[in-house]
Amino acid sequence: MATSDSATSAAQTIPVRDWRSSARGKNMQQLQQLRWIAIAGQLLAILVVHAGMGIALPLWPMLLVLAALCLVNLLGPLYWRHLHKVRLRHLLFSLLADVAALTALLHLAGGITNPFVFLYLLQVVLAAILLPLKARWLVVAVTSLCLLWLAVTPSPVRLPANLDAGLADRYVQGLLVCFVLMAALLVIFMGRIGEILRARDARLAALRQRAIEEEHIVRMGLLATGAAHELGTPLATMAVILGDWQHLPHFTSDPELLNDVTEMQAQVLRCKAIVRGILQSAGEPRGEAPHPTDLHAYIESLADHWRQRTQAPLALHNHIRPGIGIVADDGIRQMLFNVLDNAQEASPGQVRLHAQLDDDALMLIVEDDGPGFADAILDRLGTPYLSSKDAPGRGLGLFLSVNVARTLGGSIQAENRREGGARVRIRIPVQALATGTTGEEDLA
Structure with missing residues (x-):
């Protein structure tokens, strides 16, 4: 009973792994940071367009979408902390939540005519890096359907556009801002995610090297136990012969020879103890535990x-x-x-x-x-x-x-x-x- 209690207490002291320590957890952290930046940028864009450009936007529905994104960012870590890990499906759901929020905001702010519609490409790039093949194509299909829905569904807000005006046109200005924003986010976050993936690959390489070394140790253990079995018989024979020599008159009459034989027998017994220790370490009962x-x-x-x-x-x-x-x-x-x-x-x-x-x-x-x-x-x-x-x-x-x-x-x-x-x-x-x-x- 005492052994069971000690084992239970030992198991309770094992540290629980933090969900942020794995490569997926670190990638999820990057997505969370990107979402906070997106929320702040979208809120700033709503205020600039509504108050600065004089374009009436449905503020409360758009703010409700941003609040839902904030809720996802706040509740997500609590769920992953409970699971102690981040799975691939969590990364997929996180990207799909961003796609859904972007679709809702674009529908409320001009639909397909909104220049920030190209932000869908950012979600596709993230999916291509973070997700397996089937999940990547799922994100591509979802973003394509969202674009199609925006194209066929009228938006409550109509954005004015005059492409002949060049940089003076609001649509062209929005395209430029969208391009700079996407380029900056791709450079920053793709670089960070690339570092995470390279660190994971380096760790995998180290684990492979360790597996090779441990396989080498197993081979050495097999050779050692085989040699120990083979040495057992000759060592036992030598111990018997030396024991007999100690009682022969030729040795008992010569103290120096008798001391040599005694020392030889002691060394043989030590070799037998070493061989016995090798066999016990290889799995035979040793009569003692940690x-x-x-x-x-x-x-x-x-x-x-x-x-x-x-x-x-x-x-x-x-x-x-x-x-x-x-x-x-x-x-x-x-x-x-x-x-x-x-x-x-x-x-x-x-x-x-x-x-x-x-x-x-x-x-x-x-x-x-x-x-x-x-x-x-x-x-x-x-x-x-x-x-x-x-x-x-x-x-x-x-x-x-x-x-x-x-x-x-x-x-x-x-x-x-x-x-x-x-x-x-x-x-x-x-x-x-x-x-x-x-x-x-x-x-x-």
Whole structure:
């Protein structure tokens, strides 16, 4: 029951995604801004034509249409916030609402003879960029029917036109204003929407690259588990033989040989433990699960475990206050140990680990006094088989660590210190450690 309650509370702490964070949400924001500009421009045009040009317009019906557009702009975000996302049909309905409002205003202000009738093209261009093929043609059909309706339906207002007067004619002036307005809006908003779409494409490319890397990790896991199964039998045989050797007179009479055999048996047992750990991580029951612990104590235990495993010095500077609860997971330990192992191999002196909190994120900073990273490695940090050590199969530790950190919603950055050596910064959101959530988002 306690496990169920903790899982429920953890699920309740997962942050709800904002509808404005997706590409469609950002496009909808652009449409809302465009609608506010259209409402303000249409209101200004109504006042100028009615009061400045002396053309009597049906003010109350036209103001009612503008009020309906304002209502759509105000109520829309509340609905999308409830759904937590914007769908394609919402973009379609939004464009159709603008087409309907434009049709009503044009009918009340001259119909097909109104120079602002060309604003229909703006809706068609927006549909061509934001909507799939069928929805685009639907907008084209709706705008064409609206134009046809304006052409056959008499307007309550007749606009005077005298094209021979050139720029002095009100219709020509309206055409020029309509053209400048459409050109400006297309440049501004099409540029913004293009940036949103390019950002989405870049994110898709990053996700594809990540899928390739994760597929590579799966292949490595299959190879590791297969090798672990194959190594189990010879390691068990070696452990039995070394155990028998310890009781032979030839070895018991020579303390030096006996110590060598004892040390060999200890190393074989350690290899068997490593193989068993690989098999357990691959899905076999391990008898232990991620458990709640204190972040300060967890960092201390990781440092002690690494010292015992490598027999190497490690200076720990733990600046995290006690009392911050997290869920300990083996992936965090392996990620940190990979970075520490690389630092210990590269550094002839002591490795330093700094642990601190930075804006609700755990910062683990590993420093060494080695030669530092090559520029090619810094530019492609986390690429598999990219290592300063000229040996096949190297560079996988940092590659796996980068992927573990990214899965937890964090990141790993590396740099060379001015005084010599390298510095690796691991940043993990504390919420991911507390609830087990990730920083991944879908593209819906």
